[in-house]
Amino acid sequence: MSTPQILLFTRTTGFRHDSIPAGVEAFRELGAAHGFAVTATEDPAELATGLPESRAVAFLSTSGDALTDASRAALRAHLAAGGGFVGVHGASTTEYGWPWFGDSVVGAVFDGHPALQPGVVTVEDHDHPATAHLGDRWEFTDEWYNFTTNPRGRVRVLASADETTYTGGRMGADHPLVWCHERAGGRSFYTALGHTSESFADPAFRRHLLGGLTWAARLPEPSA
Numbered sequence: 772m773s774t775p776q777i778l779l780f781t782r783t784t785g786f787r788h789d790s791i792p793a794g795v796e797a798f799r800e801l802g803a804a805h806g807f808a809v810t811a812t813e814d815p816a817e818l819a820t821g822l823p824e825s826r827a828v829a830f831l832s833t834s835g836d837a838l839t840d841a842s843r844a845a846l847r848a849h850l851a852a853g854g855g856f857v858g859v860h861g862a863s864t865t866e867y868g869w870p871w872f873g874d875s876v877v878g879a880v881f882d883g884h885p886a887l888q889p890g891v892v893t894v895e896d897h898d899h900p901a902t903a904h905l906g907d908r909w910e911f912t913d914e915w916y917n918f919t920t921n922p923r924g925r926v927r928v929l930a931s932a933d934e935t936t937y938t939g940g941r942m943g944a945d946h947p948l949v950w951c952h953e954r955a956g957g958r959s960f961y962t963a964l965g966h967t968s969e970s971f972a973d974p975a976f977r978r979h980l981l982g983g984l985t986w987a988a989r990l991p992e993p994s995a
Contacts, residue, residue: 775990777802778825779811780818784835788861793968794831801981807990815842822846827855827958827988830862832965837865843872850876850957855987859980860965863916875955879922879947884914885939887966892948896929900982900992901949901960905975908933913970916948916963917941926950932963949979951986958987 779798781791795811802809810821819841822828828849830837838846850856856876863881866872873880892909894902915932922928923945930949934940951960960983970976981993 797971818842829857832861858961879918890937
């Protein structure tokens with residue numbers, strides 16, 4: 772049986788996160804430990820050539836107009852064929868001019884954030900490999916993204932931000948932060964967490980990423 776292939780896309784034309792190299796290293800180490808191969812690229816042309824052979828594509832803190840017409844078509848075809856998508860943190864700041872990406876692939880569009888600070892993630896759904904290992908409350912330090920619309924009702928919300936534990940939240944008591952869905956044909960998983968390089972060294976966050984990726988790519992779930 773051939774090794775499952777994962778394409779990791781990190782192109783930015785807007786803000787570039789310093790944590791991208793740590794994220795690439797984390798994905799590669801997860802692949803080495805769990806039996807999948809990770810190819811990282813900043814070249815959208817590689818989406819057109821690599822997606823047909825990949826179980827999933829992960830957009831790691833991409834930003835701005837990161838895609839070309841050909842790579843947009845490749846992503847559509849990948850999802851239509853049942854492929855997986857994983858969006859990490861800045862993925863929701865990508866392709867503002869292509870509504871299908873924000874609405875149907877990621878699930879929501881970024882709308883600013885407060886200063887980096889500690890807060891609490893409320894885990895709502897433990898019946899998913901991205902959150903099964905977490906308690907009901909997960910203390911984390913991040914930027915606590917706000918979104919232009921609340922995706923609840925269109926996606927399966929796995930975890931939300933407790934705005935009472937930090938300052939600058941603008942979505943109120945219902946602030947989804949992590950979710951998944953199958954609305955674009957394939958499986959999509961998104962986590963708004965992952966701003967800092969330190970987060971990618973955190974075992975709980977790595978397990979969170981691994982669970983989201985294995986679900987989206989339809990790979991065996993990580994063992995307990």
